[in-house]
Amino acid sequence: MAIKLISVSEDYWGDDFPESMPALAQVLLGTGGQKEYNFTGKQRALCRAGMTVVFRYDGYLLGEGEVVDVRDDGWQMIYRPTRVYRPPVRGSNFFKAGASIYYEFTSAQLAKIRAGVEAESSDPYPKTGEKPGMTTHRIGQDAVRKSALSRYKNRCCLCGVDDPRLLVAGHIRGWARGEKQRGQPENVVLMCLLHDGMFGKGLMSLKPTTYQPEFAEKALPVRTLKLARKITRAFRGPTRSPPSDELLRWHRKHVFLGDE
Ligand SMILES: [Zn+2]
Numbered sequence: 001m002a003i004k005l006i007s008v009s010e011d012y013w014g015d016d017f018p019e020s021m022p023a024l025a026q027v028l029l030g031t032g033g034q035k036e037y038n039f040t041g042k043q044r045a046l047c048r049a050g051m052t053v054v055f056r057y058d059g060y061l062l063g064e065g066e067v068v069d070v071r072d073d074g075w076q077m078i079y080r081p082t083r084v085y086r087p088p089v090r091g092s093n094f095f096k097a098g099a100s101i102y103y104e105f106t107s108a109q110l111a112k113i114r115a116g117v118e119a120e121s122s123d124p125y126p127k128t129g130e131k132p133g134m135t136t137h138r139i140g141q142d143a144v145r146k147s148a149l150s151r152y153k154n155r156c157c158l159c160g161v162d163d164p165r166l167l168v169a170g171h172i173r174g175w176a177r178g179e180k181q182r183g184q185p186e187n188v189v190l191m192c193l194l195h196d197g198m199f200g201k202g203l204m205s206l207k208p209t210t211y212q213p214e215f216a217e218k219a220l221p222v223r224t225l226k227l228a229r230k231i232t233r234a235f236r237g238p239t240r241s242p243p244s245d246e247l248l249r250w251h252r253k254h255v256f257l258g259d260e
Contacts, residue, residue, distance in 0.1 A: 001050060001051060001052065002048075002051055002052075002104050003051070003052045003053070003054065003104060003105040003106070003107070003109075003110050004046060004047055004051055004052070004053045004054070004103075004104055004105075005053075005054050005056055005095075005102075005103040005104070005105065006037070006047075006053045006054065006055050006056065007056050007057070008024070008028070008055055008056065008057040008062075010057075021057065021058070021060060021062070021088055022086075022087075024057055024062065025055075025062040025063060025084055025085075025086075025088060028055050028062060028063070028065075028081070029055070029062060029063040029064075029065065029081040029083075029084040030081070030084070031081075033080070034068055034078055034079065034080050035065070035078070035079055035080075035081060036076055036077070036078055037076070037077045037079060038075055038076050038077075038143030038144065038147070039074070039075055039076070039077070039143060046074070046102065047067050047070050047074070047077050048067060048070060049067050049068060049069055049070060050066070050067060051066070051067040052064055052065070052066055052067075052082075052110065053065050053066075053067060053077070053079060054105060054110070054113070056091050057088075059090060059091055059092065060088035060089065060090055060091060061085055061088060061089050061090075061091050061094070061113060062084065062085055062088050063081065063082075063083050063084035063085045063088075064081075064082050064083040065079035065080055065081045065082055066079060066080050066082050067079050068080055071185075072147045072150065072151070072185065072240075072241075073147075073150055075143055075146055075147045075150070076143070076147065076185075083114075085113075085117045086117070089113060089116050089117055093116060094109055094112055094113050094116070095109065144169050144188055145169040147169075147185060147188070148169035148185075148188045148189070148190040148238075149164065149167065149169070149190060150239075151185065151190070151238035151239050151240060151241060152189075152190035152236075152238045152239075153239070154167070154190075155167075155190070155236070156190065156191050156192035156195055157189055157190055157191060157195075157235055157236050157237070157238070158191060158192075158195045158213055158232050158233060158235060158236075159192060159194075159195060159231045159232060159233060160233065160236070161192035166192050166193050167190055167191070167192060167193075168190070168191055168192070168193060168196040169188050169189075169190055170188065170189055170190075170191055170196045170199060170200060171187050171188060172187050172188070172189060172199075172243055172247040172248060172250070172251050173187055173247050173250050173251065174200075174255075184241075185238075185240070185241030186241050186242065186243055186244040186247060187243070187244070187247050189243055190238075194228075194231075195232070198215075198228065199251075200255075201255075201257075202216060202219075202255040202256045202257040202258075203215065203216045203219055203220055203228075203257060204216065204228070204232075204256075205248070205251055205252050205255070205256035205258065206235060206243065206248050206251070207248070207252075208245035208246075208248040208249050208252075209245055211234075211235035211237065211242075211243070211248075212234075212235070213232050213234075213235060214256075214258060215228060215229065215258060216256060216257035216258030217258060218257075218258070218259075219257040219258065
């Protein structure tokens with residue numbers, strides 16, 4: 001089975017990128033359970049379920065995980081952390097520095113890496129006591145957007161506008177408000193600037209289950225309401241991971257300015 005090197009890029013983490021390497025290792029590999037990792041372009045679609053992945057950042061190897069699933073056309077990897085290297089080991093001790101991001105280790109190389117990590121700190125996580133729930137680390141906004149564009153086929157889900165410059169991958173439950181829901185595909189809808197703006201400001205919402213668009217009639221000027229109605233069609237769902245009813249209910253309760 002191939003062993004893939006995953007080069008962590010901080011390009012898309014923004015302010016959420018951990019401030020130290022131990023903190024990064026903790027985010028990527030700390031605690032049991034499953035985690036999501038969203039790729040940022042070049043490494044997409046290179047992982048398969050069952051693969052071992054080794055995370056690298058800034059020339060150091062941080063630890064390992066096992067790929068559980070690959071979703072969203074390869075943009076998202078679900079993995080289970082299996083080993084953290086404490087302290088991180090210098091990658092160039094085990095392979096040529098600057099090796100391609102597509103680098104694959106041999107089993108012998110992996111064995112060497114493991115041997116190079118201090119023995120007492122390299123125990124795999126125990127299988128027992130793991131939480132089945134999904135934990136999510138900061139997902140690159142770029143990956144969220146790419147995934148949404150793909151799932152919604154590059155079109156606003158409410159009017160069909162198909163110019164990427166006018167499309168926004170918006171959160172149903174806002175980024176700051178729903179830490180747990182960050183980046184979950186069920187929490188992201190692809191809308192044009194107008195629909196995203198109306199949705200984000202609570203001037204419009206979607207009914208759970210039916211996804212029927214509804215406007216906050218009393219909060220909108222008559223002309224705007226009329227125009228919005230004119231261009232808004234039935235919700236066109238994504239190829240997968242449609243908005244969850246729970247999140248839509250949350251939006252209606254906390255954001256929507258119209259009548260329930
Ligand atoms: Zn639209």
